[in-house]
Amino acid sequence: MLKTKDTSELLKIKNGTVVSPKGFLAAGVHAGLRYSKNDLGIILSEVPANSAAVYTQSHFQAAPLKVTQESINQAGMLQAIIVNSAVANACTGEKGLQDAYEMRAHCARKFQLAEHHVAVASTGVIGEYLEMEKIRDGIDQLKPSSQNNQAENFGQAILTTDTVMKTSCYELNIDEKKVIIGGAAKGSGMIHPNMGTMLSFITTDAKIDSDSLHTVLKDITNTTFNQITVDGETSTNDMVIVMANGLAENQTLNENHPQWSQFKLGLQKVAEELAKQIAKDGEGATKLIEVKVTGAKTVNEANIVAKKIVGSNLVKTAVYGADANWGRIVGVIGHSDVSLQPELVEIYLEDTCLFKENSPQAYSEETATAALKKEQVNILVHLKNGDASGKAWGCDLTYDYVKINASYRT
Incomplete structure (x- = not known):
């Protein structure tokens, strides 16, 4: 681990991933939506996690975003995020919405979760329907673990025209407890977010209340993901999700906690690094x-x-x-x-x-x-x-x- 220049209390985990925070698992498989590469992935928390998200402001929000908003709005908690690439499931009408619900339901059945504890995300070509038999079979193949190779499999599964995976991870001390924040993202084209970026997933074992998590995510998004652009195009599927499962066992974080600014800085660093990696990997970019x-x-x-x-x-x-x-x-x-x-x-x-x-x-x-x-x-x-x-x-x-x-x- 390397110390950052920002503060002696914030440490960058060089090879950290979304499974570095305590209690998070991941997996990725080739379900057959693409020719050969991984195209279906999951992030899973051992316990329900307080969660917050920001979404594209496009009038044509994709079906998965509507399902995810419903999940988070019901209780402010998630335990899993199921993601596919190749097909965006956007502008697909009632069938696309039902397919997104089925994706959520099948994931919940497979991992014995409440349906409203599952978020759904998709990325790829607009206007095509998901091959649901392949989606269901792919979910059945997922075997999440806390190993970095599975985090890498997840990272590969969410890519489209990206040339590299985007990851970031930081460790800090809150209430004398080790707290870790990890992130994974995808994005290369259609990047001109009006809320977030293409797809970004951030995990942390910090204990934080839902309202404060939503507020800090919105604030940080405005200075990180909202400040990147590749081609001036906003996607139908842009979304950023943060899951905080509390397994670090710190005192509940909110704006009144004495170390709130440290946690916010850690989240800011992860989001900024992911945003910069997306901008750098813009389609055809060299600089x-x-x-x-x-x-x-x-x-x-x-x-x-x-x-x-x-x-x-x-x-x-x-x-x-x-x-x-x-x-x-x-x-x-x-x-x-x-x-x-x-x-x-x-x-x-x-x-x-x-x-x-x-x-x-x-x-x-x-x-x-x-x-x-x-x-x-x-x-x-x-x-x-x-x-x-x-x-x-x-x-x-x-x-x-x-x-x-x-x-x-x-």
């Missing part, structure tokens, strides 16, 4: 872009500017071509709906000032080009109009993005 905006009037305005910059196709293509065309950044800031004074704005590429006092600045093209050729490109914008700051993450736009999405269904 991660991080934009930090300071000196805004409000955090919301800082976040708006940062996300508009990483979401600009002109900025994204300039980064791909290693072209330090700061005019594209100026253009984005100029049409953002925020308060600013143009003569105060400064734009930096790492430590190199490109624009200041509403005028171009002398800089080395070689230095700027070198910065743009790195795996992570850092853009800093000073608005000098307040004390608030914000960040956003995205990726470059390449020829491969077009190739991938021109033949997605084939």
